[in-house]
Amino acid sequence: MASLGLQNVAGINLLFKEGPKVNAKFELKPPPYPLNGLEPVMSQQTLEFHWGKHHRTYVENLKKQVVGTELDGKSLEEIIVTAYNKGDILPAFNNAAQVWNHDFFWECMKPGGGGKPSGELLELIERDFGSFEKFLDEFKAAAATQFGSGWAWLAYKASKLDGENAANPPSADEDNKLVVIKSPNAVNPLVWGGYYPLLTIDVWEHAYYLDFQNRRPDYISVFMDKLVSWDAVSSRLEQAKALSA
Amino acid sequence: MAARALLTRKTLASVLRKDARPLGVGAAVATHSRGLHVYTLPDLEYDYGALEPAISGEIMQLHHQKHHQTYITNYNKALEQLQDAVAKADSSAVVKLQAAIKFNGGGHINHSIFWKNLAPVREGGGEPPKGSLGWAIDTHFGSFEALIQKVNAEGAALQGSGWVWLGLDKELKRLVVETTANQDPLVTKAPNLIPLLGIDVWEHAYYLQYKNVRPDYLKNIWKVINWKYANDVYEKESS
Numbered sequence: 074m075a076s077l078g079l080q081n082v083a084g085i086n087l088l089f090k091e092g093p094k095v096n097a098k099f100e101l102k103p104p105p106y107p108l109n110g111l112e113p114v115m116s117q118q119t120l121e122f123h124w125g126k127h128h129r130t131y132v133e134n135l136k137k138q139v140v141g142t143e144l145d146g147k148s149l150e151e152i153i154v155t156a157y158n159k160g161d162i163l164p165a166f167n168n169a170a171q172v173w174n175h176d177f178f179w180e181c182m183k184p185g186g187g188g189k190p191s192g193e194l195l196e197l198i199e200r201d202f203g204s205f206e207k208f209l210d211e212f213k214a215a216a217a218t219q220f221g222s223g224w225a226w227l228a229y230k231a232s233k234l235d236g237e238n239a240a241n242p243p244s245a246d247e248d249n250k251l252v253v254i255k256s257p258n259a260v261n262p263l264v265w266g267g268y269y270p271l272l273t274i275d276v277w278e279h280a281y282y283l284d285f286q287n288r289r290p291d292y293i294s295v296f297m298d299k300l301v302s303w304d305a306v307s308s309r310l311e312q313a314k315a316l317s318a
Numbered sequence: 319m320a321a322r323a324l325l326t327r328k329t330l331a332s333v334l335r336k337d338a339r340p341l342g343v344g345a346a347v348a349t350h351s352r353g354l355h356v357y358t359l360p361d362l363e364y365d366y367g368a369l370e371p372a373i374s375g376e377i378m379q380l381h382h383q384k385h386h387q388t389y390i391t392n393y394n395k396a397l398e399q400l401q402d403a404v405a406k407a408d409s410s411a412v413v414k415l416q417a418a419i420k421f422n423g424g425g426h427i428n429h430s431i432f433w434k435n436l437a438p439v440r441e442g443g444g445e446p447p448k449g450s451l452g453w454a455i456d457t458h459f460g461s462f463e464a465l466i467q468k469v470n471a472e473g474a475a476l477q478g479s480g481w482v483w484l485g486l487d488k489e490l491k492r493l494v495v496e497t498t499a500n501q502d503p504l505v506t507k508a509p510n511l512i513p514l515l516g517i518d519v520w521e522h523a524y525y526l527q528y529k530n531v532r533p534d535y536l537k538n539i540w541k542v543i544n545w546k547y548a549n550d551v552y553e554k555e556s557s
Binding site: 122126127130167220221222223257258259277278279282283286287 | 380384385388417421477478479480499500501520521522525526529530
């Protein structure tokens with residue numbers, strides 16, 4: 074089921090290489106597990122609201138915003154990049170990006186997840202962060218220190234930034250490496266170009282408040298320990314490397 | 319030297335308190351050995367459960383004891399680091415600390431105002447503003463109801479976490495409705511803005527009770543707004 078995320082990444086690549094003009098239908102995609110599947114770490118009640126209300130509202134509002142406008146018929150990724158508008162965001166951006174972010178987020182977790190990645194993903198993590206533990210520290214710190222609502226990401230940075238669409242682009246690092254970044258509110262790495270998101274954690278309060286209240290660091294720890302689907306992250310890495318080669 | 323330090327501290331404290339009455343009897347003033355003011359959590363002037371049913375006691379307790387306390391803890395920490403950085407003339411450390419100071423200092427400023435913006439119904443919470451603020455609202459927004467509508471609309475539309483404010487523009491002598499992101503205090507919008515009323519639209523302010531329905535929280539909070547406080551600030555600042 075990690076394929077949903079992969080299709081998204083592939084879609085972006087297609088978008089830039091071929092510019093597909095498929096009529097996009099935005100739907101509320103269910104998580105690839107039952108709503109009680111992440112219990113007791115992430116409660117069914119949290120999923121009922123987070124997926125059943127928040128995510129649903131983003132989908133419904135996006136549909137209303139797009140119908141009859143020039144965005145009608147564009148893919149979700151195209152809308153995100155277009156509506157980001159170099160940081161001077163257009164109204165559809167928040168809903169479009171939040172639909173994408175949540176689709177991606179559900180795929181980042183699985184019942185009985187967590188632990189340690191393996192194979193090439195682990196090798197790259199060790200190469201780019203020093204060790205898996207150092208990566209964990211960096212990712213957790215990014216998630217904990219995102220002021221207000223937002224997201225923390227592990228991404229594969231494929232190419233040098235063109236800077237075209239970026240407002241305050243992250244500092245230019247070396248290419249073809251793994252990076253940890255954070256983003257405010259609905260913003261995601263697609264808007265910066267050259268980034269292939271591999272893993273994300275939602276640090277809007279609605280993602281954890283019913284289960285953890287103000288204890289965001291506890292939520293982040295348990296997400297890494299018990300929820301992350303490293304299979305999904307590995308598949309995305311493989312895909313990202315193939316697409317950016 | 320000692321006299322100068324004392325004067326500086328006193329001046330700093332009076333500047334920091336300029337926004338309002340003293341922050342409650344429990345706001346004991348502690349200081350570091352080096353004379354740095356240490357902020358403490360101000361007491362509320364009502365019980366956690368006293369705003370029910372508009373805002374639950376559980377929300378109030380977490381919001382005050384956990385969230386506000388964390389901003390204060392991290393603000394104190396940042397100020398201590400700032401003092402070190404200044405002492406060492408480490409400019410890059412000074413600049414690096416600005417984000418944490420804005421966020422945590424802003425969190426302390428905003429919440430300190432917010433608690434005073436609220437009052438239980440039996441203590442006048444929800445009673446529309448009397449006095450000159452009531453007149454000013456009618457003049458600038460058409461009516462009290464029109465103001466509420468505007469605040470609710472802007473508060474509901476705010477993306478992510480932040481605040482919606484009724485402020486006084488001291489320069490133009492007019493009332494304004496503004497929003498700020500995250501914990502940015504109103505003064506970050508313009509230096510001449512004085513906060514009269516701030517409504518917290520972070521999810522932590524309403525989630526346990528209202529979940530995803532922020533508009534219902536905004537609708538209900540007017541039942542416990544302390545307009546007397548807003549009016550006092552308005553009269554003091556516009557005289």
